[in-house]
Amino acid sequence: MKILAIAGSLSEPSTTSMALNIVVQRARKVGADVEVYDLRHAPLPLYDGRITESKLPSEVHLFKKKMLEADGYILASPEYHGSVSGVLKNALDFIGARELSGKYVALLGTSGGAMGATNTLNTLNIICRTLHAWPLPSMPSVPQAYQAFYENGSLKDKNLQKRLEVLGEELVANLRLRGSRKRFDS
Template sequence: MNIFILAGSNRKDATSTQICRYLEKELQARDCATVFFDLYEKPVSFYTPEGYPEGDANLTEMKKAAAAADAIILATPEYHGGMSGVLKNALDHMGGAEFDSKAVLSVSSAGGAVGVSSLQQMQVLVRNVHGINSPEWISIGGDQREFDSSGEPASVAVKERAIRALNYFLQLAGQLKKEA
């Protein structure tokens, strides 16, 4: 299975990006191919309704990888009850060509206990581009945002939650891929 991971932070080593790196390792251990796209390292042009900005190699790469994927993981830090501006901007460039009938796992990292508002926003957006939301999501907050030197969550509970959500996501992605 081919999984596209979109890390939607504009901060180096963001915890939302770190949890994505952990998920990527878990996916690769299950023989999934992954494409990791970090918006901090590869920012994309501001969206305009006039159309696709020419010459933005990052944008072209992102859209191509998302379109080729069997399933997608979206991750964001939660800022003021919402997803990051860089993630929203990146998603504004995409639509049904990238998301239609694909499983999507939403992931959030918040300074408080949980990042539910950003997760709900991502799920609404996914529905509007005809993606299929995974029944589970991942939210880490507060002290849960600690990672060890190998890049794994320091909390056993966070690891268990991430694996449970990943299992649901992969099951859904497999069912959707069979139907395609």
């Protein structure tokens, strides 16, 4: 099973990438092949709906190919002004239901504020459902992310650390279940 993980942050260092890494490591530990697509090192141009598929740059074709080949996804975003980051929204604008339809998606968010990334997660949930994906019901959020991590990348809040780890496990479990259903239906 192949999972593509994307952090919607261009910051260096990035608390969103740190949170994503916790989920990625757990998914790998329970048997998934996880690739992290780093928008900092593989930037996409600004989406322009007027561009025809054949005229898209090679970076976009590669991104769409990776999205299409993945069995599931982990999408993480910081909350910017009450919504998903521009860089993640831009990347998602290049794909459609063809890439996401029927696939499971683990969502997580980070926020500088004490309320967490609730609006961001709700927005990502809507985007995924609109593209016919299956967002997992658990959508953890790291509030006050700027002070939430130890230097080793783990969360100071052990309960939140566990929620992110469980998110990785749940994604893998759902992908395994989906795979067994496909074999049963054949």
